[in-house]
Amino acid sequence: MKVRIRFKKSGPVKFIGHLDTMRFFQKLLRRAGIPVAYSEGFSPHQKMSFAQALGVGVESEGEYFDLELIDNRCDGWSSEKIVASLNSFTVDGIEIADCVKLPEKTKNAMASVFAADYIVTIKKDCLPSFDLEKAIADFNGRDSVKIIKTTKKSERELELKELVYKLSIEENEIFMRLNASSANSVKPVLVMEYLFEENGQEFDPLSLMIKRLDIYDESMNPLSAAGVHF
Amino acid sequence: MRKLALSDEILLSVTHPERYIGNELNSVTKDKNSVKVRFAMCFPDVYEIGMSHLGIQILYGMFNSYEDVWCERVYSPWTDLEDIMRERNIPLFALESQDPVRSFDFLGMTLQYEMCYSNILQVLDLSGIPVFSKDRTEDDPIVIGGGPCTYNSEPIADFFDIIYLGEGETDYDALFDLYIDNKNNGGTRLSFLQKAAHIPGLYIPSFYEPVYNEDDTFREMKILDENAPENITKDVCMDFDGAPYALKPVIPFIKITQDRVVLEVQRGCIRGCRFCQAGMIYRPVREKSLEVLKEHARAMIESTGHEEISLSSLSTSDYSRISELVRWLVEEYRTKYINISLPSLRIDNFFLDMMERVSDSKKGSLTFAPEAGSQRMRDVINKGITTEDIMSGSGLAFKAGWTKVKLYFMLGLPGETDEDVKAIPDLANDIAMNYFDTVPKDERKGKRVDVNTSTSFFIPKPFTPFQWCAMDTREEFIRKAHLVKETMEKELNHKSLRYQYHESDLSELEGVFARGDRRLSKVIYDAYRSGCRFDSWSECFRYDLWCEAFEKNGIDRDFYTLRERSLDEAFPWDFINIGVSKEFLKKEYLNAKAGIVTPNCREKCSGCGASVFGGGVCFEKRNEAGA
Numbered sequence: 001m002k003v004r005i006r007f008k009k010s011g012p013v014k015f016i017g018h019l020d021t022m023r024f025f026q027k028l029l030r031r032a033g034i035p036v037a038y039s040e041g042f043s044p045h046q047k048m049s050f051a052q053a054l055g056v057g058v059e060s061e062g063e064y065f066d067l068e069l070i071d072n073r074c075d076g077w078s079s080e081k082i083v084a085s086l087n088s089f090t091v092d093g094i095e096i097a098d099c100v101k102l103p104e105k106t107k108n109a110m111a112s113v114f115a116a117d118y119i120v121t122i123k124k125d126c127l128p129s130f131d132l133e134k135a136i137a138d139f140n141g142r143d144s145v146k147i148i149k150t151t152k153k154s155e156r157e158l159e160l161k162e163l164v165y166k167l168s169i170e171e172n173e174i175f176m177r178l179n180a181s182s183a184n185s186v187k188p189v190l191v192m193e194y195l196f197e198e199n200g201q202e203f204d205p206l207s208l209m210i211k212r213l214d215i216y217d218e219s220m221n222p223l224s225a226a227g228v229h230f
Numbered sequence: 231m232r233k234l235a236l237s238d239e240i241l242l243s244v245t246h247p248e249r250y251i252g253n254e255l256n257s258v259t260k261d262k263n264s265v266k267v268r269f270a271m272c273f274p275d276v277y278e279i280g281m282s283h284l285g286i287q288i289l290y291g292m293f294n295s296y297e298d299v300w301c302e303r304v305y306s307p308w309t310d311l312e313d314i315m316r317e318r319n320i321p322l323f324a325l326e327s328q329d330p331v332r333s334f335d336f337l338g339m340t341l342q343y344e345m346c347y348s349n350i351l352q353v354l355d356l357s358g359i360p361v362f363s364k365d366r367t368e369d370d371p372i373v374i375g376g377g378p379c380t381y382n383s384e385p386i387a388d389f390f391d392i393i394y395l396g397e398g399e400t401d402y403d404a405l406f407d408l409y410i411d412n413k414n415n416g417g418t419r420l421s422f423l424q425k426a427a428h429i430p431g432l433y434i435p436s437f438y439e440p441v442y443n444e445d446d447t448f449r450e451m452k453i454l455d456e457n458a459p460e461n462i463t464k465d466v467c468m469d470f471d472g473a474p475y476a477l478k479p480v481i482p483f484i485k486i487t488q489d490r491v492v493l494e495v496q497r498g499c500i501r502g503c504r505f506c507q508a509g510m511i512y513r514p515v516r517e518k519s520l521e522v523l524k525e526h527a528r529a530m531i532e533s534t535g536h537e538e539i540s541l542s543s544l545s546t547s548d549y550s551r552i553s554e555l556v557r558w559l560v561e562e563y564r565t566k567y568i569n570i571s572l573p574s575l576r577i578d579n580f581f582l583d584m585m586e587r588v589s590d591s592k593k594g595s596l597t598f599a600p601e602a603g604s605q606r607m608r609d610v611i612n613k614g615i616t617t618e619d620i621m622s623g624s625g626l627a628f629k630a631g632w633t634k635v636k637l638y639f640m641l642g643l644p645g646e647t648d649e650d651v652k653a654i655p656d657l658a659n660d661i662a663m664n665y666f667d668t669v670p671k672d673e674r675k676g677k678r679v680d681v682n683t684s685t686s687f688f689i690p691k692p693f694t695p696f697q698w699c700a701m702d703t704r705e706e707f708i709r710k711a712h713l714v715k716e717t718m719e720k721e722l723n724h725k726s727l728r729y730q731y732h733e734s735d736l737s738e739l740e741g742v743f744a745r746g747d748r749r750l751s752k753v754i755y756d757a758y759r760s761g762c763r764f765d766s767w768s769e770c771f772r773y774d775l776w777c778e779a780f781e782k783n784g785i786d787r788d789f790y791t792l793r794e795r796s797l798d799e800a801f802p803w804d805f806i807n808i809g810v811s812k813e814f815l816k817k818e819y820l821n822a823k824a825g826i827v828t829p830n831c832r833e834k835c836s837g838c839g840a841s842v843f844g845g846g847v848c849f850e851k852r853n854e855a856g857a
Contacts, residue, residue: 015242089255
């Protein structure tokens with residue numbers, strides 16, 4: 001049977017990178033005695049797949065991974081028991097929030113990712129000299145915002161207006177809903193960089209505190225809505 | 231939530247911020263107001279290295295099992311963070327509480343290799359603790375050193391308040407009680423050290439002053455405080471089954487070298503290789519019982535979630551119940567997706583059968599450590615492995631499908647000739663030949679055999695039969711390495727052979743410090759001040775700065791490395807008693823010169839002196855027919 005786990009990451013553990021977070025969960029699942037299925041072959045590994053990597057330094061309230069359990073060993077395991085038992089073995093800052101059973105043929109977590117919500121806060125000593133509210137209103141008022149996204153491998157032009165679904169600000173907290181699909185994902189830093197540069201101010205990515213709130217599928221349902229409690 | 235010592239901005243700008251945040255699984259947090267002793271346990275190297283060390287994990291668990299003690303961890307900040315800490319005046323902190331190290335009662339450092347000496351100063355300096363023991367005040371922690379380098383701690387003795395000689399499992403309890411007592415009675419740092427000098431195994435360097443002869447050799451230790459004993463006997467944990475163990479080791483988030491459950495099956499080694507310090511200082515051999523090892527394995531698999539288990543000791547194949555243990559591990563864990571990593575056991579049919587069962591069809595490298603190429607040289611160093619052992623073992627393994635072999639040797643062994651050096655590539659060639667002889671062409675599946683040879687340079691260490699020997703010069707080391715290389719290129723099977731060797735500059739310094747004396751502390755201090763740290767990291771090692779520091783202090787490196795000592799020379803470490811007597815070491819030195827092999831402890835007791843501890847292999851019923 002396939003389950004989807006939702007977890008939160010906050011505080012100092014935000015500095016733990018994606019691969020190390022995966023390794024943490026592999027060990028956590030073993031400690032908690034969850035009946036995880038293993039792949040066949042010479043070096044069997046747990047059948048587990050993460051929805052999306054979370055950047056180093058970013059907190060989150062909605063991270064996901066899918067897990068395949070061994071059918072004939074699931075007796076006695078409920079959503080509640082899996083959550084409780086993982087939480088009893090975890091470390092401060094990594095909290096298991098939910099566990100649902102996925103129907104057969106559900107797309108895996110990674111393939112389901114379409115969008116994500118973020119809250120971005122600018123550190124008090126780095127606040128911009130321009131009017132951020134106005135900058136955001138300008139952005140929302142425009143029909144097209146083209147930027148160049150440079151990666152290690154390539155440079156390409158992006159139409160931000162097609163990928164930023166929502167951008168708003170309240171009390172120095174910037175809310176963003178961004179495309180997070182594997183083909184077109186946009187990171188909050190990219191949006192902030194645009195806002196700073198458009199307003200003639202140098203941008204320092206270290207001035208931001210970023211928290212992911214949730215990850216959604218194409219119907220804009222949180223990934224955990226694909227399954228049911230058991 | 232805990233407040234970190236470093237800001238987000240700093241953490242995001244250094245490599246591996248995970249090194250500095252603590253909070254790992256099984257790390258221990260206590261209420262600082264509810265404990266009486268706060269201990270900062272430091273491995274003076276980078277986090278990933280330090281976290282792989284078993285000894286600290288054992289002591290960490292043991293200290294934290296005491297209600298009134300809170301033990302935390304400290305590692306050397308990498309140079310990127312060090313620069314930031316200096317620029318912004320951030321003091322070095324412990325991982326768990328993130329509190330400054332200077333506010334602790336104790337700072338303990340494990341001294342695993344000589345080339346971490348500059349890092350000791352980095353840790354003290356960044357903590358804001360005076361580097362020299364004599365400059366410390368009542369507000370500074372007691373700085374205590376332990377680990378193998380303490381058996382000659384003279385080069386760094388001036389930086390420590392206490393040196394703990396021997397195994398930490400035994401006396402820390404008494405030391406903490408003494409500390410609490412002394413504090414409650416308004417005692418001073420000095421009164422504490424004076425009382426600590428009475429605890430067996432504790433060496434208080436400031437209570438001793440080395441005296442030298444006119445020719446610069448060591449004469450004797452002058453005792454400056456009436457509390458200090460003339461001789462100090464190392465502490466040994468004789469109830470090895472009952473000793474505390476790291477049953478809940480701290481599990482780092484970052485992948486480290488030792489990412490597995492480690493079962494320590496025994497301490498000490500029966501072999502008596504004459505170059506090996508560990509083989510002498512950890513005598514007598516003590517084993518854990520099978521029952522205890524099974525309990526440890528179960529407890530640790532449960533507390534860690536690790537997917538691999540490995541066995542640890544100086545010579546695991548000598549553990550008397552190794553077959554039973556391996557068989558049990560294989561049966562217990564094979565179906566639970568837990569890998570068993572078998573050490574280089576004696577290669578026989580049992581080993582191959584077990585390897586077959588634990589690792590499916592993945593076949594890694596076979597590892598042999600003949601240490602010397604010629605049988606003559608192996609007799610000199612008392613390495614009880616013969617060419618026949620290697621040929622029959624590798625032959626069996628080749629037939630079973632192995633095609634990779636790793637070989638470890640030392641260059642510069644006492645009395646080594648060019649013929650002995652050339653025997654190294656010859657042996658590698660013979661092993662490759664053995665593959666072609668044992669595996670018929672149609673069974674090779676197009677595979678070639680790979681024989682990888684590495685050499686390190688021999689460094690004479692205190693408390694070994696070679697402590698009297700001269701070390702080779704750097705030039706001689708390199709010449710010999712080139713000789714290996716050139717000879718290998720001419721071997722018949724050279725296409726199957728590969729060779730690598732280490733730099734010799736580092737070995738020279740290691741040689742100086744291994745048998746150094748207290749006059750070297752100034753050199754270490756100056757080298758540190760001029761920028762030396764992380765010397766065992768090639769990207770950080772600055773041989774030129776070290777040379778300057780020696781010159782500045784008028785100290786001749788060759789005096790420590792190139793001089794063959796006379797048999798009656800006094801050594802700075804003679805006042806330490808490791809059980810094994812100087813007379814025995816001397817006898818072994820002479821045996822080496824005569825090429826006489828000494829049997830291992832199970833074959834025949836050679837009367838080394840370690841039986842004074844009253845246990846272990848010395849009191850086993852011996853198999854008179856020979857093992």
